[in-house]
Amino acid sequence: MGDNVETPDNYPKLKQYDAWCRRVDEITTAPGWKALNDVAAEEGLIAIGYERRYKEYSRVYQFAKQYLYAPSSAMYACPLSMTDGAARVLELIGTEEMKKQYYSRLISRDPAKFWTSGQWMTERPGGSDVSRSETQAKLLDPTTNTWSISGFKWFSSATTADLTMLLARSVNTQNGTVKTGSKGLSLYIAEMRLPNGQLNGVRVHRLKNKYGTKGLPTAELELNRMQAKMLGKPGRGVPCxxxxxxxxxxxxxxxxxxxxxxxxxxxxxxxxxxxxxxxxxxxxxxxxxxxxxxxxxxxxxxxxxxxxxxxxxxxxxxxxxxxxxxxxxxxxxxxxxxxxxxxxxxxxxxxxxxxxxxxxxxxxxxxxxxxxxxxxxxxxxxxxxxxxxxxxMDVLRVMRETKGQCLLTFEKVVKDKTKYAKAIFKDDQTTSKIIQAIDTAMQNIKKFVASSSIQENKAEVEANARQLTFALGRTLAGTLLLEQAAFDTAHDLKDAEEDILVAQRWCKAFEFTKPIIPVGPYEIQEEARIVFGHDAKI
The missing domain is CATH 1.20.140.10 (Butyryl-CoA Dehydrogenase, subunit A, domain 3)
Known part of the structure; x- marks a missing residue:
């Protein structure tokens, strides 16, 4: 099915007008696209995570099936990911009516009932910076929580989904003003089509010509009085x-x-x-x-x-x-x-x-x-x-919001897992060296974060954010590989020796124990000149 979707003849196509010059904005996809949807529903690729039949391990089971499905799905995993996210938000903050109307469909195993959701956040001015979003929402009926949304969504994946979640600025009904910045944004949910089958205030300007994900319809959308309902509290769109x-x-x-x-x-x-x-x-x-x-x-x-x-x-x-x-x-x-x-x-x-x-x-x-x-x-x-x-930058944001608590928790997780491995392997020299390497990597991270220059200079913090993020990633990866080897050894599994070799090799490679060398203010200015010329200043 996935291979069928990914042939040029079967790429998504946009028909904007019918024979009578009426705007229809009809997106057609390959027959296999619908089949991929049906398989996802029947196999419970969303449902498993919310039925929670296996309690906390339901997510592991769900994503194990996603792992098998995704490489052959022509990126149908994309609408599934947004559907999963939408289901979780509805589960957390949706009204009972929304749960009955939408949530039950998003987690259905019946292809005839199963719906997918889009996620329309990206706009022309901001990209990832949603605080610059321009889309506005006007309240039509407070008794039914019905809003009218107008704006332009520049990158809208899964455009053939049944509903979507989107950010918009709520217009003050008394004076017509809107709040700027991310705190002025609220979260809305809207069906793609009206009960009569027509698009719900959506105009498809064009399908994106992308480097990859060719079978996945991605579009630029103009919203003109799209009917939607606010989800959660006003101005809490970004946290939602x-x-x-x-x-x-x-x-x-x-x-x-x-x-x-x-x-x-x-x-x-x-x-x-x-x-x-x-x-x-x-x-x-x-x-x-x-x-x-x-x-x-x-x-x-x-x-x-x-x-x-x-x-x-x-x-x-x-x-x-x-x-x-x-x-x-x-x-x-x-x-x-x-x-x-x-x-x-x-x-x-x-x-x-x-x-x-x-x-x-x-x-x-x-x-x-x-x-x-x-x-x-x-x-x-x-x-x-x-x-x-x-x-x-988000990693830095979490560190600021938690006042460094997240890094202490991260260190505790690493220590707990290496302690478990040490109890299994006892005085084994090979694994002792792995644990020593992990401890060195963790100490390097702490020294880097604690360095006075990093603490005092915002530009320096930002310039070194990638280094820190990658160091955290490879350190935890080494810890998890060691934990896997310890688990296999404790349970006498046949892959134990191989997994020890993997953990050992990982902790000897990829600059694992190399100290993080901060990029200082002088180097930042030098880099600006290298990239933008001798007059560049930051």
Whole structure:
């Protein structure tokens, strides 16, 4: 189905006018697109997470199925991620009417009832900076909470979804003014079509011509008096979408892991068949080393992604009103970790997909091999839901909001997991060196954060945000790989020895124990001149 959707003849098409010059804005997709929707519903790819049949592990089961589905789904995982996020927001703050009307459909296993949701946040002035959003909402009927929304959404994925969540500025009904900045934004939910089947105040200006995700309809939309309902409290739109971002960022993270898994599987299979210079590639030391590095990136990415998923399941299943230390710790680390994991896993994973393509030589560059599509589709995950720089700034934001508590919680998680491993391995020298490397990496992070120059200079903090984010990502990845090896050893699983090697190799590579060298004010000014010329100033 996914391959059928991804052929040029089956790419989404936009028909703006009918034979009588009436505006219809009809988007058509490949037949396989609908089939992918039906499979997602029947397999419970959203429902599993909300039925919670397996309690906190329901999310792990759900995302394990997503892991199998995503590489062959022609990016149908994108509307599923936004549907999942929308379901969670409705579960948390939706009215009973909204839950009956929308939530029940978003989590349905019946393809005839199942709905997907879009997420329209991005506008022309701001991109990731939603505080510059221009879309406005006017109250039509306070008794039914009906609003009229007008504006322009510049990048709207899953444009064929049944409903959407979007941000808009509420117009003051008394004086016609609107609040500027992110605090003036509220969250709204709207159906794509009216009961008569016509579009609900939506005009599709054009479909985006994208580098990848070709089967996924993405459009520029003009909203002209779109009927919607406010979700949550006025002016709380940005905090309300935090639940969506936690989920969609995890989908993005897992999406790259899936693409790398598929690309690496192709490269490994090819290595067992391809003869070069008298040897098969799987008998060539340099080629083996290259594939081993890719395997490490994959395993580290999978550990980070599924740790986020585990935390998501635990936080969702914690007792209502509970304020236990474990619950608070999970919530803090999940909020801190989602931008770290997405930034690090997506950046490392896309590079690894490119390396997997190269491992097949010229054959890897051929479209029909399949790595090209995986690479293009993986690339968008470094951009969706926040670019690497936006995510790095978000890491700093969480540190400020929690007054550094998130870093203390992060350190505690690392210590608890290494303590577990130490209890399993006792005085084993190999694993002791791994634990020592993890401890060194953690100390490097603490020294970097505590350095006086970083604390006092805002420009310096921002310039070094990527370094910090990546250091946190690779340190936790090493910790999780060690924990996996300890678990396998404790349960006498056959992969234990291999997993110890993986953890050992990870903690010896990728600059794991290298101190973080801050970029200072002078270097920042130098970099500005290198990029923008000798007159550049910041």
């Amino acid at each position: 979408i935090a639940a969506i971002l936690n989920i969609t960022r995890i989908y993005a993270c897992l999406g790259v892991v899936c693409s790398l898994r598929r690309s690496l599987a192709i490269a490994k299979d090819f290595a067992g068949k391809r003869q070069a210079f008298g040897k098969r590639l799987d008998q060539t030391p340099l080629h083996i080393t290259t594939l081993a590095d890719l395997e490490l990136v994959f395993r580290a990415g999978a550990q980070l992604a599924f740790y986020c998923i585990q935390l998501l399941g635990r936080t969702e299943c914690s007792h209502h009103g509970s304020s236990s230390n474990n619950d608070n710790e999970d919530m803090v680390i999940l909020r801190f970790l989602t931008p770290i994991a997405k930034a690090y896993v997506c950046k490392m994973g896309v590079t690894a997909c490119s390396e997997a393509m190269e491992a097949l030589g010229g054959q890897g560059y051929m479209e029909e091999i399949g790595i090209g599509r995986q690479l293009r589709d993986a690339q968008v995950n470094t951009i969706w839901e926040g670019t690497t720089n936006v995510l790095a």
